[in-house]
Amino acid sequence: MNQFLIYAFIAGSLWGTWPLFLKASGLSGFWPLLVTYIGAISVGVIGLSFSNKVSLPPLKGAMICLLAGVINGIAVISFSRITSSSDKLASISG
Secondary structure (H helix, E strand, O other): HHHHHHHHHHHHHHHHHHHHHHHHOOOOHHHHHHHHHHHHHHHHHHHOOOOOOOOOOOHHHHHHHHHHHHHHHHHHHHHHHHHHHOOOOOOOOO
């Protein structure tokens, strides 16, 4: 099977399920985000440790990636507030 399809399947299934785990944790507020990002950073550092091509990126690229991380953080905080809210913003009726 094509390696791209395998990675796409893993990314799609895991990206779609991690918010469900946060909701099932029973934690609210800042804690789910903090623990999630500690886990994500840990996986990233472990992944980099197995790479033979680890070198410092150019400053401009690193700053753009940092900005993308800040934007992602704001989006995750907003999403977390939606999923932890007891208000039903939408419903499905049959």
